[in-house]
Amino acid sequence: MTDAPSDRITAREFHDTDGVEDWRVLLATAQTLFRTGSFTAGVELVDAIGELAEAADHHPDVDLRYGTVTVRLTSHDVSGLSRRDVELARRISDAARELDLRADPAAVQELEIAVDALVGPTVQPFWRAVLGYDEDANDTSAAPALTDPATHAPAFWFQQMDAPRPQRNRIHVDVTVPHDVAEARVTAAIAAGGHLVSDDRAPAFWVLADAEGNEACVCTWQSRD
Known part of the structure; x- marks a missing residue:
């Protein structure tokens, strides 16, 4: 699946969209961090993200640590954010809520x-x-x-x-x-x-x-x- 050029969105458009309150745009990516409390819970979330990514044919960067999972979304084919990032961000947030995991978007940063x-x-x-x-x-x-x-x-x-x-x-x-x-x-x-x-x-x-x-x-x- 390939985005049309019109599917590229700005950081403002991403943040103005409903359902992405867990996420923050940093540079050309949408990111969040989930507090998992344990490695096992983090693995469960990563498994869920993997299934969602495969279904969407859109694959984020995922960083699994003890107690946290950080997710970065971007669309490389448009060198920025697209509608696919919005949709996958929403689905990942839904999966985290089903696992009773809390997003902490204030914790993300880029250096x-x-x-x-x-x-x-x-x-x-x-x-x-x-x-x-x-x-x-x-x-x-x-x-x-x-x-x-x-x-x-x-x-x-x-x-x-x-x-x-x-x-x-x-x-x-x-x-x-x-x-x-x-x-x-x-x-x-x-x-x-x-x-x-x-x-x-x-x-x-x-x-x-x-x-x-x-x-x-x-x-x-x-x-x-």
Whole structure:
């Protein structure tokens, strides 16, 4: 089933629709969190969501934790929200109520990280390599935003600076990876325009920086005892 372009809706249209009071629009998704109280109750809800998703041929992202289930709805074929998201949101809320589970939509959030850059296309490849991310296919800018291919970690985007900041950056990113891919990740980041700041604590972590000095550490579990 494919949405027609007219089926795409705005965030306002989503929130103005009856039956979606459990949900909140964040970026291009409709999200909610259900308080389940136990892992077993969460599994029951996820099972119910799976059946509804298959019946609708529309599949949300579902995050099952002890005590909570978070659901994210979007329509990738229209790069945003559609009427299908409204319908599935209503059905998921109904299923949760049948299981006597409470929605807590105030608990959802999305995190993005912005890297200030004078020349975005120069620093973006470093971050793509060090994070193992993909470019956002919908971003046509010179330095496209980066997203986690596993959809777990926050997106990175690049903010144009109008003047250099020569002082050392006061925030950096720690990227913890499996120990057997760490050196390859470091090598890829350097090849993408970054440089090694320090490997004094390797293999616990390597300190790297992009072409403008923004730092990232590639970390593992090793040598931390």
